Amino acid sequence: MNCNKLILAIIASSLSSVSVSLERLSDSTLSNVQGQSGLTIEQSQLLNIDDLSYIDDGNSLNIQGLRISSQTDVNASSSQRYLLDIGADGALSIEATVNPTQLHIDAIRINNSVGSFGDLTLNFESVTNFSIKGMSTGGLEGSFATGISNADLIWQTNTHSMSFEDIAFNASIDSFTFEYDAIDNTKGFTRTGLAFGMDNFDFSFSTGALSLAGVSLGELSGDLALSANLQVFGGGRYGTQGLTLHSQVSILSDPTNYVKFTDDGNSLYMGNFSGSLNVTNLTLDVESGHLAMGFDQLDGAFNAGTILIGDSSRPIGSVELTFLFNDDDLNGRYNRFQLYPGIRQPDFNLMPTGIKTYAENFYSGMTPASEGLSLATQWNLANAEVAYIDDGRRVVFSGIESYGSANTTIDVRDQKIAIGISDLKGSYSIDGLKVGNDSAQLQGGAELLLALEVYQAMDFDIDGFTEITAGGVSGGGIRINGDYYFSNANIGLSVDENDNGIWATGVNYDIHLRDITFDVEGDGIQINRGEQWSTMDVANLRWGNKTDGRSLGRIKLERFERNSLLAISPGGAGEVCVGAAAVSAVTCGAAGGRWEDRGEQGMTVSLKAAFSDAGTTTDGSAQARNRFTWENNRSESSPGEYINDTGTQMIFDNYSTNDGLGTSDTNSYGLQANLNIDVFETKVLKKTDGVDANGIAGDLGEELIYDDSSRNSYTYIATPNEAQKTLRPLGFAVQGNVSFKELNIDSVQLKHPDVVAPQAVFYGVVMQNLNLTTNLTATPIQ
Amino acid sequence: MIKKIMIILCFMPTFYVFALEPLAEDELQKVLGQGGVYLSGDITINENGGPLNDASDASTPAIWQANCSGASTNKRCGARIAVNAGDGANSGWLVLDNIRGRFSFEGMTLKTRTINDGFSGDGVLFDNDVLEIGLPNKVSYGDVSYTLANSSKARPTDVGFNQTDILNVKVDGDVTMRGNLLLFPTGTP
Numbered sequence: 001m002n003c004n005k006l007i008l009a010i011i012a013s014s015l016s017s018v019s020v021s022l023e024r025l026s027d028s029t030l031s032n033v034q035g036q037s038g039l040t041i042e043q044s045q046l047l048n049i050d051d052l053s054y055i056d057d058g059n060s061l062n063i064q065g066l067r068i069s070s071q072t073d074v075n076a077s078s079s080q081r082y083l084l085d086i087g088a089d090g091a092l093s094i095e096a097t098v099n100p101t102q103l104h105i106d107a108i109r110i111n112n113s114v115g116s117f118g119d120l121t122l123n124f125e126s127v128t129n130f131s132i133k134g135m136s137t138g139g140l141e142g143s144f145a146t147g148i149s150n151a152d153l154i155w156q157t158n159t160h161s162m163s164f165e166d167i168a169f170n171a172s173i174d175s176f177t178f179e180y181d182a183i184d185n186t187k188g189f190t191r192t193g194l195a196f197g198m199d200n201f202d203f204s205f206s207t208g209a210l211s212l213a214g215v216s217l218g219e220l221s222g223d224l225a226l227s228a229n230l231q232v233f234g235g236g237r238y239g240t241q242g243l244t245l246h247s248q249v250s251i252l253s254d255p256t257n258y259v260k261f262t263d264d265g266n267s268l269y270m271g272n273f274s275g276s277l278n279v280t281n282l283t284l285d286v287e288s289g290h291l292a293m294g295f296d297q298l299d300g301a302f303n304a305g306t307i308l309i310g311d312s313s314r315p316i317g318s319v320e321l322t323f324l325f326n327d328d329d330l331n332g333r334y335n336r337f338q339l340y341p342g343i344r345q346p347d348f349n350l351m352p353t354g355i356k357t358y359a360e361n362f363y364s365g366m367t368p369a370s371e372g373l374s375l376a377t378q379w380n381l382a383n384a385e386v387a388y389i390d391d392g393r394r395v396v397f398s399g400i401e402s403y404g405s406a407n408t409t410i411d412v413r414d415q416k417i418a419i420g421i422s423d424l425k426g427s428y429s430i431d432g433l434k435v436g437n438d439s440a441q442l443q444g445g446a447e448l449l450l451a452l453e454v455y456q457a458m459d460f461d462i463d464g465f466t467e468i469t470a471g472g473v474s475g476g477g478i479r480i481n482g483d484y485y486f487s488n489a490n491i492g493l494s495v496d497e498n499d500n501g502i503w504a505t506g507v508n509y510d511i512h513l514r515d516i517t518f519d520v521e522g523d524g525i526q527i528n529r530g531e532q533w534s535t536m537d538v539a540n541l542r543w544g545n546k547t548d549g550r551s552l553g554r555i556k557l558e559r560f561e562r563n564s565l566l567a568i569s570p571g572g573a574g575e576v577c578v579g580a581a582a583v584s585a586v587t588c589g590a591a592g593g594r595w596e597d598r599g600e601q602g603m604t605v606s607l608k609a610a611f612s613d614a615g616t617t618t619d620g621s622a623q624a625r626n627r628f629t630w631e632n633n634r635s636e637s638s639p640g641e642y643i644n645d646t647g648t649q650m651i652f653d654n655y656s657t658n659d660g661l662g663t664s665d666t667n668s669y670g671l672q673a674n675l676n677i678d679v680f681e682t683k684v685l686k687k688t689d690g691v692d693a694n695g696i697a698g699d700l701g702e703e704l705i706y707d708d709s710s711r712n713s714y715t716y717i718a719t720p721n722e723a724q725k726t727l728r729p730l731g732f733a734v735q736g737n738v739s740f741k742e743l744n745i746d747s748v749q750l751k752h753p754d755v756v757a758p759q760a761v762f763y764g765v766v767m768q769n770l771n772l773t774t775n776l777t778a779t780p781i782q
Numbered sequence: 783m784i785k786k787i788m789i790i791l792c793f794m795p796t797f798y799v800f801a802l803e804p805l806a807e808d809e810l811q812k813v814l815g816q817g818g819v820y821l822s823g824d825i826t827i828n829e830n831g832g833p834l835n836d837a838s839d840a841s842t843p844a845i846w847q848a849n850c851s852g853a854s855t856n857k858r859c860g861a862r863i864a865v866n867a868g869d870g871a872n873s874g875w876l877v878l879d880n881i882r883g884r885f886s887f888e889g890m891t892l893k894t895r896t897i898n899d900g901f902s903g904d905g906v907l908f909d910n911d912v913l914e915i916g917l918p919n920k921v922s923y924g925d926v927s928y929t930l931a932n933s934s935k936a937r938p939t940d941v942g943f944n945q946t947d948i949l950n951v952k953v954d955g956d957v958t959m960r961g962n963l964l965l966f967p968t969g970t971p
């Protein structure tokens with residue numbers, strides 16, 4: 001391990017340009033300065049290093065063109081001042097003031113590679129105070145505080161840059177320890193390393209703008225307090241050199257902890273954090289073409305007690321997350337990251353034809369010498385549990401597992417951040433729901449996520465290319481263009497813990513997004529979908545398992561939308577009368593309805609889908625339309641393998657929305673769906689007389705009521721009292737409204753395989769003036 | 783996505799749909815797999831009219847503008863579906879017009895399950911998964927109404943629009959529904 005060499009090289013290089021010369025003080029003179037103001041060192045520094053290398057098992061990480069200079073003149077020195085003092089307890093106290101300084105790196109390469117990670121510039125000024133003294137048991141201890149201000153961080157690739165502007169960072173550590181007594185046995189032998197301890201490490205940060213070409217994506221700020229222990233050892237995962245780290249971090253429970261993203265004065269806020277984070281065997285090695293990082297295990301918990309979207313007076317609830325990433329030798333699934341300098345382009349010839357042209361265009365102009373970051377990733381999420389708490393009511397999405405791998409490139413282009421992902425292959429699944437508490441019995445019901453187009457399970461192979469520009473609909477914000485292709489995916493629509501249920505298999509899904517904008521507004525998040533066209537081609541919709549379950553046939557869904565909209569805002573349905581039209585509990589009950597007060601928290605999802613009439617996309621690259629096709633009775637190429645377009649098809653062709661006067665009319669209203677979503681007690685009635693599947697007796701129409709708040713046992717009760725009603729099963733309560741002015745279907749067709757063109761069954765279907773309101777409660781059941 | 787599934791389910795003429803007697807509880811206990819979703823609530827159509835009735839919107843055609851408060855009987859306040867089952871432009875339209883009303887229910891279930899037992903021995907032979915829609919015991923209809931009509935044009939705003947109402951339907955009351963619908967694929971996919 002050449003860490004010491006690196007440190008010595010830095011010190012030696014620094015000293016070479018430091019123009020400070022001190023005379024030695026005599027003992028008599030020193031005796032006179034005790035209790036005085038200490039020692040002041042003023043330093044000016046212009047540092048230029050052509051190449052600084054860190055060498056690990058013969059491979060080098062090259063930091064080239066390292067410069068520390070004045071911000072205003074890169075050929076002029078920056079200045080610092082140090083005040084040193086010795087306290088009564090023998091601690092050395094240092095106050096370091098760094099006047100406006102620029103730290104710049106021309107390039108970072110591996111083994112002097114052609115490609116580099118790009119160049120970095122940090123402008124900053126700071127004041128740092130720390131004290132340090134020896135420990136009686138050996139090692140060092142002390143305290144630390146720093147404040148960095150007027151800082152900018154600029155990352156530039158291929159002459160284009162993105163920047164974090166006007167950064168402020170303040171940090172303090174109440175006490176830290178630094179010892180050489182950490183012992184590690186995780187590799188089958190004993191090694192000793194450095195041990196760092198930090199008590200109450202409190203830091204806050206803010207950025208004036210995350211900027212692309214002078215336009216802001218938004219602003220970030222946050223405050224976090226934690227305590228941590230770290231152990232650092234020589235020797236990585238590969239070869240004999242490198243670095244290994246273990247850490248145990250505790251996020252201190254503090255209402256002032258928060259992270260905030262602000263766009264045009266409106267914020268997404270997540271606060272009141274607590275939790276923990278533990279990592280075992282986090283390793284860093286320099287390999288022949290890349291930096292290799294990885295860990296054996298990462299586990300933790302994260303609780304966010306307050307989540308606000310825009311409206312600071314209406315929290316949407318709280319979230320709790322626990323997770324475990326670990327290596328799985330049995331199945332060959334690991335958590336590894338390989339960082340390559342430059343842009344590693346994928347093999348276009350191995351890509352599906354549906355995305356190949358888009359991929360080639362995405363990387364056009366890129367060469368082996370292009371700057372950027374390439375990343376090869378593997379992950380294995382062994383388990384995660386996500387709990388959403390709405391007005392104290394808890395729903396847990398349980399048994400979340402995922403594994404896979406991906407190749408990613410990131411670079412900054414002309415006013416864009418370009419992110420290319422290829423061969424994103426893997427799988428995820430959700431076992432089910434637990435309601436009430438974490439120890440409740442696992443239940444079905446993850447199908448409820450389908451309303452948000454989140455599937456219960458998926459095997460995927462994705463190639464996708466995204467360009468992010470700054471600027472939403474107004475002011476700052478984020479704008480996205482992207483092309484994505486899912487190859488031969490399997491999607492679990494409703495599956496159990498044994499992966500049996502309803503599967504869409506052999507899915508090819510081709511998605512194109514243009515001018516998708518993300519803004520935070522005063523009343524929530526708003527996502528405008530400028531233009532979107534896609535084709536989801538499901539080879540088989542299967543009942544049973546995803547391999548050989550019975551198939552309903554092929555489903556093909558083509559979509560073409562312009563100026564659709566998705567908005568998420570805080571607050572659920574509030575007070576609702578279910579089963580009648582009334583505005584108070586009394587009148588609701590009198591009208592035969594059920595009055596429910598679903599609380600202040602929850603969220604509202606508003607969707608506008610503006611289905612366009614068939615036509616050419618704005619960029620002229622495709623003909624697009626809305627069409628639904630169901631095909632069956634196909635020919636087999638081999639047992640169980642069916643050939644598309646050889647069977648009988650039913651087609652709903654060219655459906656679109658408009659403002660009521662036909663397809664030539666405007667399409668500003670579209671199809672609108674507003675969903676107020678809460679977690680709430682729901683009324684579940686027994687559907688037959690007798691004993692149920694769990695051996696609990698009850699009569700038809702009696703209510704299922706849990707025996708206590710643990711919700712582990714229940715009884716059927718004919719007429720529950722008010723206390724018992726609070727022990728009703730929890731579920732999702734959705735107040736929905738769907739409306740459109742006109743939904744038009746050009747024709748409903750049938751196509752026999754022996755005819756060339758489909759034949760119309762209906763020459764048109766025109767649906768108008770619908771305003772459909774629902775009050776539904778959806779409860780997971782066993 | 784639920785909408786997509788429902789669309790699929792609505793247009794399956796070759797689907798096998800079984801209305802079965804309720805299973806005995808001991809048979810239910812042999813059902814494999816996890817549960818699904820229990821749904822209760824109500825669905826209301828055009829209680830206070832639809833988006834085309836909005837008189838405050840200057841783009842709303844005059845023929846659609848109406849006061850559609852809950853007690854209104856204006857026949858423009860309901861939803862409208864026009865279907866051309868003829869030969870296109872030369873034929874008229876079959877119309878369901880002025881669709882309004884409320885449906886409320888308790889206890890519709892939606893789940894997938896494996897049937898490999900029961901049904902007088904047929905379950906063993908079947909040995910496959912089904913999508914089970916458990917019917918609610920009671921569905922209440924409140925002021926559910928519609929008009930069946932013939933129309934010369936699809937839209938009331940179309941030039942030459944002329945409509946003849948054939949009959950009006952209004953439904954109030956409760957319907958008892960027991961049993962399950964079991965949906966599963968069959969035949970050549």
